[in-house]
Amino acid sequence: MEEAASYEEPHWPPSAEQSEPQPTTSAANAAPASARLPRRRLLGLAGIGLGAAGLVVGGVTLEQFWQHSHSTGAQADQQLIGHLLRRAGFGAGPEELALYRNLGFSAAVDRLLNYQQVPDDEMEQRLAALKLNLDRPQDQQRWWLLRMAWTQRPLLEKMTLFWHGVLTSSFRKVGGPRFYRRMIIQNQFLREHAFDTFDSILLGITRDPAMLFYLDLTKSTRNIPNENYARELMELFTIGLGHYTQQDVTEGAAALSGWHVRGFSSYYNPATHSDRIKHFLGHSGNLDYRDVIRILANHPAAPWFLARKLFSFFVYENPSEEDLQPLVTAYQQSNHNIGAVMRALLLSPQFASAKAYRSRLKSPVEFAVGAYRALGLQDDGSLLPQFTTLMGQTLFDPPNVGGWPGDKVSAFWLNSGTWMTRLNYVDLLLRRGLGRGVVHPLNLQSLIEKNRIASPEAFVDYFAAFLLDGQLAGDRRDQLVSYLTMPATGRQESVTFANGKSYPLSRVRGALYLLLASPEYQLN
Amino acid sequence: MALSRRALIKDGMLVVSAGMVMPSVFSRALLSARAQAREGVRLAQAASERTLIVVQLAGGNDGLNTVIPYTDTHYYQMRPTLAIKEAQVLPLDQRLGLHPEMAGFKKLWDAGHLAVVEGVGYPNQSLSHFQAMDIWQTLDLSGNGREGWLGKLVAGLVDQEGHPFKALEIGSQTALALSSLTTQVPTLSSLNSYRLSVDPADHDGGASRLQALLKLYNSYPRTAPYAALLEATALDAQQSAQRLHQVANSYKPAVTYPQGPFAEGLKILAEVIVNDLGLRVGYITLGGFDTHANQEETHAQLVKTLADGLYAFYTDLALHGKADQVVVMTWSEFGRRVEENGGLGTDHGTAAPMFIIGSAVNRGIFGEPPSLTNLDDNGNLKYTVDFRSVYATVLERWMGASARDVLGGSFGTQNFLAAS
Numbered sequence: 014m015e016e017a018a019s020y021e022e023p024h025w026p027p028s029a030e031q032s033e034p035q036p037t038t039s040a041a042n043a044a045p046a047s048a049r050l051p052r053r054r055l056l057g058l059a060g061i062g063l064g065a066a067g068l069v070v071g072g073v074t075l076e077q078f079w080q081h082s083h084s085t086g087a088q089a090d091q092q093l094i095g096h097l098l099r100r101a102g103f104g105a106g107p108e109e110l111a112l113y114r115n116l117g118f119s120a121a122v123d124r125l126l127n128y129q130q131v132p133d134d135e136m137e138q139r140l141a142a143l144k145l146n147l148d149r150p151q152d153q154q155r156w157w158l159l160r161m162a163w164t165q166r167p168l169l170e171k172m173t174l175f176w177h178g179v180l181t182s183s184f185r186k187v188g189g190p191r192f193y194r195r196m197i198i199q200n201q202f203l204r205e206h207a208f209d210t211f212d213s214i215l216l217g218i219t220r221d222p223a224m225l226f227y228l229d230l231t232k233s234t235r236n237i238p239n240e241n242y243a244r245e246l247m248e249l250f251t252i253g254l255g256h257y258t259q260q261d262v263t264e265g266a267a268a269l270s271g272w273h274v275r276g277f278s279s280y281y282n283p284a285t286h287s288d289r290i291k292h293f294l295g296h297s298g299n300l301d302y303r304d305v306i307r308i309l310a311n312h313p314a315a316p317w318f319l320a321r322k323l324f325s326f327f328v329y330e331n332p333s334e335e336d337l338q339p340l341v342t343a344y345q346q347s348n349h350n351i352g353a354v355m356r357a358l359l360l361s362p363q364f365a366s367a368k369a370y371r372s373r374l375k376s377p378v379e380f381a382v383g384a385y386r387a388l389g390l391q392d393d394g395s396l397l398p399q400f401t402t403l404m405g406q407t408l409f410d411p412p413n414v415g416g417w418p419g420d421k422v423s424a425f426w427l428n429s430g431t432w433m434t435r436l437n438y439v440d441l442l443l444r445r446g447l448g449r450g451v452v453h454p455l456n457l458q459s460l461i462e463k464n465r466i467a468s469p470e471a472f473v474d475y476f477a478a479f480l481l482d483g484q485l486a487g488d489r490r491d492q493l494v495s496y497l498t499m500p501a502t503g504r505q506e507s508v509t510f511a512n513g514k515s516y517p518l519s520r521v522r523g524a525l526y527l528l529l530a531s532p533e534y535q536l537n
Numbered sequence: 538m539a540l541s542r543r544a545l546i547k548d549g550m551l552v553v554s555a556g557m558v559m560p561s562v563f564s565r566a567l568l569s570a571r572a573q574a575r576e577g578v579r580l581a582q583a584a585s586e587r588t589l590i591v592v593q594l595a596g597g598n599d600g601l602n603t604v605i606p607y608t609d610t611h612y613y614q615m616r617p618t619l620a621i622k623e624a625q626v627l628p629l630d631q632r633l634g635l636h637p638e639m640a641g642f643k644k645l646w647d648a649g650h651l652a653v654v655e656g657v658g659y660p661n662q663s664l665s666h667f668q669a670m671d672i673w674q675t676l677d678l679s680g681n682g683r684e685g686w687l688g689k690l691v692a693g694l695v696d697q698e699g700h701p702f703k704a705l706e707i708g709s710q711t712a713l714a715l716s717s718l719t720t721q722v723p724t725l726s727s728l729n730s731y732r733l734s735v736d737p738a739d740h741d742g743g744a745s746r747l748q749a750l751l752k753l754y755n756s757y758p759r760t761a762p763y764a765a766l767l768e769a770t771a772l773d774a775q776q777s778a779q780r781l782h783q784v785a786n787s788y789k790p791a792v793t794y795p796q797g798p799f800a801e802g803l804k805i806l807a808e809v810i811v812n813d814l815g816l817r818v819g820y821i822t823l824g825g826f827d828t829h830a831n832q833e834e835t836h837a838q839l840v841k842t843l844a845d846g847l848y849a850f851y852t853d854l855a856l857h858g859k860a861d862q863v864v865v866m867t868w869s870e871f872g873r874r875v876e877e878n879g880g881l882g883t884d885h886g887t888a889a890p891m892f893i894i895g896s897a898v899n900r901g902i903f904g905e906p907p908s909l910t911n912l913d914d915n916g917n918l919k920y921t922v923d924f925r926s927v928y929a930t931v932l933e934r935w936m937g938a939s940a941r942d943v944l945g946g947s948f949g950t951q952n953f954l955a956a957s
Contacts, residue, residue, distance in 0.1 A: 232831075237880075238879070239830065239884075241829040244665075249667075403730055424766055425710055425711075429725065429770055430724045430726060430730070440736060489753065493749075519736050523736065530750055530753070532763070535767060
């Protein structure tokens with residue numbers, strides 16, 4: 014990381030090679046050893062590979078920028094609250110941002126964590142009015158995406174999304190179309206217990222109907238226990254590879270046997286539970302599922318494993334042991350309470366650090382919901398599911414039991430295809446909205462009038478304030494303004510600013526498109 | 538104005554035009570090739586336009602029910618309900634036969650275009666999907682690798698023209714196998730969505746908005762987060778979409794592909810190959826092989842999708858006169874336990890067969906089917922062929938690349954391709 018600060022990008026190509034390019038693989042082209050090093054370092058530091066992603070985070074410009082903006086009170090508040098609402102939620106429009114900013118950071122964190130005190134009836138009513146069919150995966154996705162877009166409890170939905178990526182299941186394996194609704198039951202469980210103790214969450218997910226089917230625990234029998242759930246419970250949900258043996262998998266599977274799914278509920282059948290003596294992670298006895306969960310939630314590796322997942326998802330990737338220690342302590346001191354761990358995380362200096370700021374790429378859900386929410390769209394969001402799928406994330410259908418790789422290493426979210434989909438989503442959202450049938454574009458003229466936006470400069474600043482925390486470098490702001498004010502050919506609608514000047518609609522809309530398509534907006 | 542790093546390189550010459558947004562994919566590509574040349578990496582350029590298509594079978598394919606040891610009584614003892622009956626097996630030789638739903642592969646075998654490498658694996662399998670997938674893709678046996686073997690190959694194959702279609706991934710995420718420190722791989726799930734929309738109110742067809750967009754990416758500070766990734770992605774997308782859509786209408790499939798995303802993806806790869814877009818490595822994944830329970834129907838459907846899809850793909854290429862240029866290789870992170878479990882399924886295993894398809898392959902069974910009686914402590918097969926020797930074979934004998942440089946060691950070769 015320090016190296017990035019001192020590294021000076023050389024001009025490429027070096028002038029000597031400008032006029033006569035050399036054969037690319039010729040041995041004669043080999044440079045002396047001294048010239049080799051900087052290039053290697055460049056590739057390592059600015060490399061586009063996933064492993065290198067962390068290295069380009071928190072470069073010198075950002076660091077200085079952060080320190081600078083931290084010295085100017087109001088702007089720093091805006092930046093920090095914007096960061097909080099993106100990480101602990103899905104971003105916000107101007108009014109919501111103002112509400113949280115007036116609270117101050119620590120009260121804002123309280124409001125996010127104490128979500129029960131914030132009514133969310135309006136969202137529930139709007140959702141109910143859509144009469145979605147929760148037996149259909151598309152409608153399930155829409156139901157959740159719109160919850161995220163409309164909720165007044167953003168952290169609750171974000172936390173549910175976190176759990177969905179960890180304790181995951183897919184509608185593709187929950188017993189067929191008649192039982193797709195099992196995914197919603199699982200989702201409601203994760204929401205209801207999002208901040209509960211880890212033990213309660215693990216107990217609940219173990220006997221969750223979708224999970225029982227997805228990882229085959231329901232197929233476990235007294236004599237031949239199915240290994241699938243036991244293995245993933247240890248590898249992916251609690252302690253991670255290296256902390257258990259294949260014997261722990263088979264013994265754990267025997268201890269977990271007994272739970273089965275029937276319809277939309279589950280039941281425990283003592284007759285299918287293997288009641289022999291098991292030897293599991295150093296414990297012996299006629300262990301059952303409660304013992305397995307107790308042993309795992311108290312395993313020394315569990316708080317570290319969980320803290321690493323939470324920190325990578327909410328703060329930045331590749332955390333150090335020092336970064337994780339406060340979360341681990343909170344886990345141990347709170348009887349494994351996730352709310353306490355999250356409080357420690359959100360109030361940590363790391364969360365508010367320059368290193369955390371814009372250090373992750375937005376996930377498809379964060380990107381799609383974020384723009385929809387911040388711009389206050391009011392349509393029925395019919396097109397949200399297909400767009401998030403094309404961006405690489407289908408809710409209720411993770412790629413495998415490991416969840417989404419992008420949750421751990423956010424660079425995985427970005428490639429040529431998903432990038433184009435992000436931009437096409439923005440284009441459509443601004444031009445026609447995401448509702449079914451009806452074209453319902455964002456009404457820029459009335460927005461300009463309502464907010465008394467005086468000029469193209471003020472227009473860019475207005476949107477940059479809540480979409481980018483006001484953090485758009487001057488030369489880049491100029492690029493947007495100059496696009497907006499560039500003459501356009503052909504007759505078209507125009508948009509008039511408060512200063513009386515009019516500009517073509519495609520230019521005004523285009524400037525907002527560019528802001529949402531910008532590199533800065535791809536980051537969270 | 539100082540010459541920027543974002544110079545356009547065209548026909549090996551630098552072209553700099555004021556006020557123009559210059560695609561740095563070209564300069565970056567050239568740069569990486571030069572950097573590698575300097576470092577003495579010898580990833581040779583293959584003389585011909587040969588293509589490798591890699592098919593990942595995600596979830597752990599049950600090798601024993603794919604290439605079936607149908608004369609081994611232990612197979613039937615260990616799998617009382619899941620074993621495929623001898624009469625249904627599509628025989629390859631006196632010992633081994635294909636799953637009955639793999640008629641497409643049987644036809645390729647009969648025509649001499651299919652090779653099977655038996656018993657492929659590596660030591661000390663942890664039985665974790667994720668560690669196994671990482672190892673197969675990065676060759677780092679600790680499972681902590683971050684650069685893929687195909688990514689290294691593709692980065693080394695960049696030529697002066699920097700063709701953006703050197704490699705192509707079908708899907709919504711670039712596989713770890715293709716990830717590299719220097720090169721982006723175009724990744725798409727459908728041709729139609731692989732283009733940037735235009736605002737119809739823009740009477741210039743979106744040209745000025747696109748120009749402004751690329752400028753935003755070009756001028757994004759290098760020290761800002763994810764700068765290299767964001768810029769490379771934008772330019773890679775722009776270049777590859779343009780190139781792809783220039784020719785999108787000149788391809789007509791010569792066969793009817795089966796329904797479904799796997800065959801649809803293969804069709805995209807065929808289109809790119811037939812249109813001579815310079816594809817060297819294509820990558821596609823078929824998932825769902827983690828059959829812990831009720832395996833019979835699921836697995837039958839999956840191997841049918843695999844065999845029918847690749848048969849259509851091969852036939853399509855053959856009818857377009859391209860079959861000689863393409864070799865297909867399949868892999869899966871592990872096979873499955875020899876003994877079936879109590880849920881009519883199989884748990885995580887170890888060694889499994891790989892398939893190699895193409896006019897250039899030597900038909901036959903290579904490697905040795907692992908013993909069904911001499912198992913490891915977990916009841917799993919002992920591998921007989923190191924997966925890296927299969928990679929080395931396609932690298933050396935098909936791609937004309939140095940296996941030692943790509944794989945970081947020597948692991949031998951197999952004879953499913955002739956040594957040139």
